[in-house]
Amino acid sequence: MIVELGHYALVLALVLALVGGTVPFFGALRGDERLMSVASTTAVAQFVFLALSFAALTYAYVASDFSVQNVAENSHSLKPLLYKVTGVWGNHEGSMLLWVLILALFGALVALFSENLPLKLKALVLSVQAWIGVAFLLFILVSSNPFLRLDPAPFEGRDLNPLLQDIGLAIHPPLLYLGYVGCSISFAFAIAALIDGRIDAAWARWVRPWTLTAWCFLTLGISMGSYWAYYELGWGGWWFWDPVENSSFMPWLAATALLHSAIVMEKREALKIWTILLAILTFSLSLLGTFLVRSGVLTSVHAFATDPTRGIFILIILCVFVGGAFALFATRAGTLSQGGLFAPISREGALVLNNLLLTAACATVLVGTLYPLALEALTGEKISVGAPFFDMTFGPMMVPLIIAVPFGPFLAWKRGDIVAAGQRLLFAFGAAMAAVIIGLALMGTPAALALFGVALAIWLMVGSLSEIAFRIKLGRASLGESWRRGAGLPRSAWGTAVAHFGLGVTVLGVVAATAWNSETIVTLKPGEVMSIGDRTLTMDGFVPLSASNYTGTGVRFTVREGGNVVATMEPEKRLYTVPNTPTTEAAIKTFGFSQLYVSLGDVSADGATVVRVYWKTLVTLIWLGTLVMTAGGVLSLSDRRLRVGAPKPSRRSVAVPAE
Amino acid sequence: MTRKQRRLTLISLAGVVLASAVGLVLFALSDGITFFTSPSDVLAKPPAPEQRVRLGGLVEQGSIVKEADGVVRFAVTDGKATVPARFVGILPDLFREGQGVVAEGKVDASGLFEADTVLAKHDETYMPKEVVEALKQSGEWRPEDAGQASQAVTQ
Numbered sequence: 001m002i003v004e005l006g007h008y009a010l011v012l013a014l015v016l017a018l019v020g021g022t023v024p025f026f027g028a029l030r031g032d033e034r035l036m037s038v039a040s041t042t043a044v045a046q047f048v049f050l051a052l053s054f055a056a057l058t059y060a061y062v063a064s065d066f067s068v069q070n071v072a073e074n075s076h077s078l079k080p081l082l083y084k085v086t087g088v089w090g091n092h093e094g095s096m097l098l099w100v101l102i103l104a105l106f107g108a109l110v111a112l113f114s115e116n117l118p119l120k121l122k123a124l125v126l127s128v129q130a131w132i133g134v135a136f137l138l139f140i141l142v143s144s145n146p147f148l149r150l151d152p153a154p155f156e157g158r159d160l161n162p163l164l165q166d167i168g169l170a171i172h173p174p175l176l177y178l179g180y181v182g183c184s185i186s187f188a189f190a191i192a193a194l195i196d197g198r199i200d201a202a203w204a205r206w207v208r209p210w211t212l213t214a215w216c217f218l219t220l221g222i223s224m225g226s227y228w229a230y231y232e233l234g235w236g237g238w239w240f241w242d243p244v245e246n247s248s249f250m251p252w253l254a255a256t257a258l259l260h261s262a263i264v265m266e267k268r269e270a271l272k273i274w275t276i277l278l279a280i281l282t283f284s285l286s287l288l289g290t291f292l293v294r295s296g297v298l299t300s301v302h303a304f305a306t307d308p309t310r311g312i313f314i315l316i317i318l319c320v321f322v323g324g325a326f327a328l329f330a331t332r333a334g335t336l337s338q339g340g341l342f343a344p345i346s347r348e349g350a351l352v353l354n355n356l357l358l359t360a361a362c363a364t365v366l367v368g369t370l371y372p373l374a375l376e377a378l379t380g381e382k383i384s385v386g387a388p389f390f391d392m393t394f395g396p397m398m399v400p401l402i403i404a405v406p407f408g409p410f411l412a413w414k415r416g417d418i419v420a421a422g423q424r425l426l427f428a429f430g431a432a433m434a435a436v437i438i439g440l441a442l443m444g445t446p447a448a449l450a451l452f453g454v455a456l457a458i459w460l461m462v463g464s465l466s467e468i469a470f471r472i473k474l475g476r477a478s479l480g481e482s483w484r485r486g487a488g489l490p491r492s493a494w495g496t497a498v499a500h501f502g503l504g505v506t507v508l509g510v511v512a513a514t515a516w517n518s519e520t521i522v523t524l525k526p527g528e529v530m531s532i533g534d535r536t537l538t539m540d541g542f543v544p545l546s547a548s549n550y551t552g553t554g555v556r557f558t559v560r561e562g563g564n565v566v567a568t569m570e571p572e573k574r575l576y577t578v579p580n581t582p583t584t585e586a587a588i589k590t591f592g593f594s595q596l597y598v599s600l601g602d603v604s605a606d607g608a609t610v611v612r613v614y615w616k617t618l619v620t621l622i623w624l625g626t627l628v629m630t631a632g633g634v635l636s637l638s639d640r641r642l643r644v645g646a647p648k649p650s651r652r653s654v655a656v657p658a659e
Numbered sequence: 660m661t662r663k664q665r666r667l668t669l670i671s672l673a674g675v676v677l678a679s680a681v682g683l684v685l686f687a688l689s690d691g692i693t694f695f696t697s698p699s700d701v702l703a704k705p706p707a708p709e710q711r712v713r714l715g716g717l718v719e720q721g722s723i724v725k726e727a728d729g730v731v732r733f734a735v736t737d738g739k740a741t742v743p744a745r746f747v748g749i750l751p752d753l754f755r756e757g758q759g760v761v762a763e764g765k766v767d768a769s770g771l772f773e774a775d776t777v778l779a780k781h782d783e784t785y786m787p788k789e790v791v792e793a794l795k796q797s798g799e800w801r802p803e804d805a806g807q808a809s810q811a812v813t814q
Contacts, residue, residue, distance in 0.1 A: 234749070235749070341662060341665065342665070343665065344665065344668045344669065344672070352669065352672075353672065356672065356673055356676045356677075357676060360676050360677060360679075360680040361680075363680060364680055364683065364684050367684050368684075368687075371688065371692075372692075381694070382694070382695035382713075383692045383693060383694050383695060384692065384693045384695065384713055384763075385688075385691065385692050385693075386691070386692075386693060386763075388687070388690065388691035389687045389688065389691030389692060390687075390691075391691075392683060392686065392687035392690070392691050393680070393683040393684050393687045396679075396683055397679075397680060397683070521728060521729040521747065521748055521749070522728055522729070523727060523728050523729065581752070581753070582752040582753065583752055584749075584752055599749060600749070601729060601748075601749035601750065602725070602749075602750075604725065610728075610729045610749055612729070612748065612749050
């Protein structure tokens, strides 16, 4: 019964989305306030019904109701409760439901938390959002309905893919979707502005917090996915340039560019057309990602069961929304007025350079992702574009960007002084050079390329903080004075510095983990010892494992450093009972910011085990850096200026009529 | 600077960035991509020794030999031709004889495939898309092997 209610709520949400897509839209065109104000109600109601629907599916999973096909195919009664719940979105149908739930959540948030938005713009934004909802709700109901029943119901479920039975599934997809789908809001704002024909600094002010929110979630989502792949897949890699990873990374690059160009629009009313285009592009790339992942055109860990009709359905959604948006853009962009002028060397100029490099980098990723598909469709030739391609294209595009980032905040609007900026960055330059010289002295010329990377990272980290140091007169005024100035700086200035610093931390982690990664593969018997760097690992013996839905063997290792025991590690080989699948669980120990990573191969008859041991220098900085970047985003989001948005009309002191 | 000059500066900056991006992409495409081949293709037209290829097919029955320190020898077959392969490292959990596999690496002078990456299926119902196509071409395709999701292991 609950399942049918969930199904019914889903259909009602579709109806509400249809109403929310049409009524306020015509209201906005005819200037009818009553019709326009329907938008908020339907947006909130749509969210409520989708939440009910999602709750019903979750209930079916928790109660192990195998008469629901989706539950029977992806769950098992013996699975731990956490994975019963996360299993709701560990499959195609359920994750699409999460997708539309988050879409509706953003719609509802706009409806509830933007009282200072002009009614017409709000109505248009919410109706665009509702139309996206209509498309995906139809998609779910027609081709991916999670509420279909099975008759007769099987006695037991087929269980979730064991690789997905991990806390990572609880964290990565919801965060990623909040980011991915959150980009729909800036898209809706862009379309609404094009229809309305009025785009100004206030528009950028409304859009920026939403973009920033989506960006923060997207950053976290991608980063958590990377860490999950790192520890779960057992081969120590943290980014594979897998097409599916790329399809979340491209919206991130575009959203990062959008964040920066929206600043220019907000402060100087310049780059309007470009900002609108980026807002459309960002969500288009999200939709493209959804298509690539769900259509089965790619072979990937993320690909769910493939079904051609689904691919075609999403392709149609993609074409309608992207095509429609670009057509609207083409007809309306010319009517937008030109913004303020600026010299090439200026804050605006720096942000334009940022946008150029980010979008060009995004385009190279797009080419690398789509080229194999296009080539196969055109010539039938099958190729794979892997890490070497992206290292050769994406890497070089990032170098000028990293060099330029610290300059940006030092340049004034309209016309900047690059010499003065350079002088203020001398300390950062010195720090980077010092790192290179010390590194060369210690490691010699073979490490030159890696040291160049380290120098870039240090330049970025110190350079980002230099701006704050300069503004609070650190060292030039008393500490108390600096503290007072620091507290007085706008949160967004801190946010910028922190986010750029975080990027530097990530770059440092990437460079160090790539350049100073050591790896050993040995066959060990109990009692044998191997060494990696300064440490030794002793294989102590086997430990049998058993849990509700798997059995397995762990191998216990003792890690010693100069004879002292510093850690014990226990990588595992698991055999899940339903479906009968072996998996490998790596053991990871963190030393400072670096990690020791041990994973197991097959155990031979005489008790010898193939063991793969990695030493990953500073690898945790990759993910810590993204956390710092997100913190920067949150700081910026908490800035009063963004929260307040456009100046509010003073609240009319009209007494609420008694009911 | 006049408005025109500023615009020109902006456009030429954009031009430089785009041109370098295009240059990098073209350069990388000539070097950084891997072609997919089947065992029949490898025997008929062996790739150049330094060229990376992806080899797809089934792991031949009885061909897996495990040597010391993680060295594994196996053979990839599409029913018509068989290519011997060697891999150092830990294989995917579902790497088994008679199952689909995609190996990435180079063919050496003796015709041995030196794999540095091995992809195998990820659960009981999965077969890499490329393997399906290779098997279809050689007439060895059995649809009951189809399915979802993959797993890779790099050296």
